[in-house]
Amino acid sequence: MTDAEIAKDTSHADSHDVALTPFTIFRYTYSVILLIFSIVLVIALMFTGNTKLASDASPWAALFVCIAAVVWLSMIEGQQASLVGLPPVDPELYKDTHPVTYLNAATAFLGDNLDRYLMGRQFMVLLVVFIINLCGAPSSGDVDVLGMPGWLKAIFLDVGLGMIIFTCQLGQLTTQVNASHCMLDFINNYFALFTLYVAMTIEFSGVMHSSYLIQNILSVLSGKPIQSNEETKRGFTFAFFWGRVLMSLAILGFSLAVIVSALFQGKTMMVVKYPNVPNGASIFLFFFLCSIVGMLEGMQIAFFAVAKLPADERGTTLFGRKTCELLFRGNGQNLPGFMIGRQLTVVASFFIVASITSMNIQPGSGDNIFGVSDGAQAFLNLGFHAAVVTTIIASITWQLAASAFPIAFLNNPVTYILLCFALFLEWTGLCAGAWVLARVMKKALKYEYDEVYVGTPEERAANNHADKDFADDTGKLYGGGFRGHAVGSHDALDGPIESKDEVDEPVETA
Numbered sequence: 001m002t003d004a005e006i007a008k009d010t011s012h013a014d015s016h017d018v019a020l021t022p023f024t025i026f027r028y029t030y031s032v033i034l035l036i037f038s039i040v041l042v043i044a045l046m047f048t049g050n051t052k053l054a055s056d057a058s059p060w061a062a063l064f065v066c067i068a069a070v071v072w073l074s075m076i077e078g079q080q081a082s083l084v085g086l087p088p089v090d091p092e093l094y095k096d097t098h099p100v101t102y103l104n105a106a107t108a109f110l111g112d113n114l115d116r117y118l119m120g121r122q123f124m125v126l127l128v129v130f131i132i133n134l135c136g137a138p139s140s141g142d143v144d145v146l147g148m149p150g151w152l153k154a155i156f157l158d159v160g161l162g163m164i165i166f167t168c169q170l171g172q173l174t175t176q177v178n179a180s181h182c183m184l185d186f187i188n189n190y191f192a193l194f195t196l197y198v199a200m201t202i203e204f205s206g207v208m209h210s211s212y213l214i215q216n217i218l219s220v221l222s223g224k225p226i227q228s229n230e231e232t233k234r235g236f237t238f239a240f241f242w243g244r245v246l247m248s249l250a251i252l253g254f255s256l257a258v259i260v261s262a263l264f265q266g267k268t269m270m271v272v273k274y275p276n277v278p279n280g281a282s283i284f285l286f287f288f289l290c291s292i293v294g295m296l297e298g299m300q301i302a303f304f305a306v307a308k309l310p311a312d313e314r315g316t317t318l319f320g321r322k323t324c325e326l327l328f329r330g331n332g333q334n335l336p337g338f339m340i341g342r343q344l345t346v347v348a349s350f351f352i353v354a355s356i357t358s359m360n361i362q363p364g365s366g367d368n369i370f371g372v373s374d375g376a377q378a379f380l381n382l383g384f385h386a387a388v389v390t391t392i393i394a395s396i397t398w399q400l401a402a403s404a405f406p407i408a409f410l411n412n413p414v415t416y417i418l419l420c421f422a423l424f425l426e427w428t429g430l431c432a433g434a435w436v437l438a439r440v441m442k443k444a445l446k447y448e449y450d451e452v453y454v455g456t457p458e459e460r461a462a463n464n465h466a467d468k469d470f471a472d473d474t475g476k477l478y479g480g481g482f483r484g485h486a487v488g489s490h491d492a493l494d495g496p497i498e499s500k501d502e503v504d505e506p507v508e509t510a
Contacts, residue, residue, distance in 0.1 A: 027429030028436050035169050035433045038162040041146065042066070042136040050143045052269070052358070053134045066135035070171040073128045075195050076121055078175030082183035083108050083117065083196075088467035093454040094184050101188040104196055111230045113200065119208050120199030123391045126350065129167065130383035133354035137163050141273050160351050165430060168347050173340070173434035174441060182447040184454070206244025207388060210252050211396045213245050222404035252392055255385035258369055259286065259357050267369065269358040286356045289349045290394035295409075295418055296342045297395050298402030302409035303327060303335060320411035323419055334423055341422025344431060350390070357386035 045051050046066070047059040054062035086101075087109055095102045108114050138145075138157050148156070156162040179186040186192070202208070219226045233241050262268050263283045270282045277285070306324070327334050359381045361367055363374035372380070402409045409415055441447070454460060457467050 024432075027432040031165075031169075031429050031431060031433035032436055034165050034430065035437075038156070038166040039170075041156060041162045042166050044145045045136060045138055045143065048145055050138050050140070050145060051134070051136055052139045055139060062135045066132060069128050069131045069135065070167070072195070073125065073132070073167070073171035074175040075191055076124050076128065076199075077172045078179035078186050079104075079192050079195055080118070080121060081176050081179035082187045082192075083114060085180070085183050087114065089454060090460070090465045090467075093460070093465055097453055098184045098188040100190060100193060101184050104187045104193055107193075107200075108196060112228055116203040117196060117199045119211060119396065120202035120204075122395055123202055123208055123387060124195075124199055126391045126395070127383065127387040128171075129347070129350045130354045130358070130387055132167055132171070133163070133351055134358065134383070136166065137351060137355070139269070139272060141275060160348060161430075163351055164344060164348050167351075168343055168431045169434045169437060172343060172347070173431055174437040177435060177438035178442055178447060181449050182442065184450050185445070185447040206247050207251055208248060208391060208396070209241070209244040210248035211392055211400070212241075213249070214392075214397050215400050218400050218404040224404055251388060255388045256393075258380060258385045259389060262359060262361075262369055263356070267359060267361050267367070268356060269354075269360050270356045272360055273355050282356055286353060289353050289356075290390065292418070293346055293349045293353075293390070293394040294398035295412075295414055296346055296422070298398035298409050299415055299418065300339065300342060301399050301402040302406040302415075303338065306406050306410065316407060317411040319413045319416045320407070323410050323416045326416070326419060326423075334419075337426040338419055338422045340431065341425035344425045345418075345422055353390055353394075354383065354386065357389075358383055 043063065046054045046062045049055045049059065051062055053065060082101075083104065086105055091102055091105055108117055137160065141158065143153070143157055145157075175186070215226060260283065263270070263286065264279055266279050268282070270277060271279075327338065359369065359377070361369060361377055361381065363377040363381070368374065368377040369380065451459075454465075455463065460466060
C-alpha cells in the first residue's frame with residue numbers, strides 16, 4: 001500500500017460503526033428521549049430562576065454560560081482521547097492532510113508535555129463541571145418546575161439524573177466516541193489547540209504541582225522509577241519546580257480548610273438543596289464521594305494496566321480473581337461497559353460534590369469565609385477551591401496509586417462492588433443516546449475514521465511507518481484510561497479489548 005493509498009482508504013470508512021439490533025435501537029431511542037427531556041428540564045430551571053447563576057445573574061446568562069461550558073467540556077474530553085492515542089503514529093502520515101492536528105501533536109508530544117496536558121486537563125474538567133452545576137442544577141430542594149409529580153422530581157432533580165444525562169451525553173461521551181476513532185479530524189482545529197495551551201498553562205501555574213510530590217512518594221514506595229523524556233531538573237529549574245510544589249500544597253491546604261469550615265458552618269449549597277442533612281453528615285458524604293470517585297479513577301488505570309497480562313497474574317485474592325473474571329469475560333466485552341458506567345457514576349458524584357462544596361455566601365454580606373475580601377469570596381463562589389481539592393484528592397492521587405499498585409486495586413473488594421454497579425448502569429442504557437449524537441456529529445462535520453487517512457497499525461507497518469514502541473512507564477499520569485489505544489484498533493468505547501489469554505500474540509513488525 002502506497003502513502004497515497006493510506007492517505008485516503010475508504011475501505012475503512014465504516015470500520016467502527018455499531019451494528020444496529022432491535023435492543024440497541026430501543027436503548028438508543030429511550031436514551032435520546034431522556035436526553036430531550038433533560039434538556040427541556042435544565043432550560044426550564046434556568047428560566048424560572050431555579051439555578052444559582054440564573055437567580056444571581058439572569059436566565060440568559062445561565063443559558064449562554066452553560067452552552068459554552070458544555071461545548072468546552074466536550075472538547076476537553078474528546079481531545080484527551082485523541083492526544084493519548086496519536087503518539088505512536090508517525091506524524092509525517094498526517095502532517096499534510098491535518099496541519100492543525102500536526103501542530104497539536106508537535107506541542108503535546110514534546111518532552112513531557114503530554115503529562116502536563118493531562119494534569120491541567122483534569123483540573124479543567126472538574127472546574128467546568130462545577131460551572132455547569134451552577135448554571136443548570138436546581139438551587140434548592142423544593143423546586144417546582146414543569147408540573148412534575150413528586151416521584152419524577154425526586155429522580156430527575158433530587159437525585160440529579162437530569163443533569164447527569166445532560167452532561168454525560170452532550171459534554172462527554174459523544175465526543176469521546178468520535179475522538180476515539182476520529183482522532184485526526186477531531187483536533188484538526190484551533191479550538192483544540194487553544195484548549196491544549198490552556199491545560200498546559202494551568203499545569204505551568206503550579207496549582208496542581210502537589211500531585212508531583214505524591215507521584216514521587218508512590219515511586220519510592222513501589223520501587224518504580226518515574227520515566228521522563230526530559231533531562232533531570234537542576235539549578236533554577238529544580239528550584240522553580242519544587243517551589244511550585246510548595247505553593248500547590250499551600251493552595252490545597254487552604255482549599256480543603258475552606259470546604260471543611262464552610263460545611264461545619266452550614267455555608268454551602270448543601271444546606272439549601274438538602275436542608276435535612278446534618279453538617280457532620282455532609283462532611284462525611286464529601287470524603288466518601290471523593291473516595292468513590294478516586295476508586296473509579298484508579299480502577300480504570302488498573303484495568304488497562306493488567307489487560308495484557310495472563311489471566312493467572314491479574315488477581316491474587318478471591319475478589320481480585322472475581323473482578324478479573326467478570327471484567328475480561330469472553331473477549332473483554334465488560335471493559336467498555338465499565339468505562340460507560342464509570343462515567344455516569346463519576347459525573348453523578350461530581351454534581352453531588354459540587355452541591356456539597358459550592359459556597360452559599362453573598363459577597364458583601366459580612367459573612368465571608370475566613371473574613372476574606374468580597375472579591376476573593378466571589379472567586380471562591382465559582383468553585384475553584386473545590387476543583388483543586390477534588391482534582392488532587394479524588395482523582396490524580398488515586399490514578400497514580402493505581403499506576404503504582406494495579407494488583408492491589410484489583411484485590412480490593414470495593415473494586416468488585418463498583419465494577420458490578422458500573423456494569424449495571426451501562427446495561428440500563430441511560431446514556432446510549434450518545435452513540436446517536438456521535439453518529440450525527442460525525443456525518444455533520446464529515447469526520448472520517450483514522451484508518452481512512454493513516455491505515456491500521458498493520459498497514460502502517462507494511463508501509464514502513466510502523467508505530468513507535470513505547471516502554472511500560474507505569475507510574476506516570478495517564479488519565480481517562482485511553483492511554484495505549486492504537487489508531488485503527490479497538491478501545492473502551494468500541495467493543496471488546498483483546499486480552500493476552502484470549503487471543504494469539506500479535507505479529508511483531510519491524
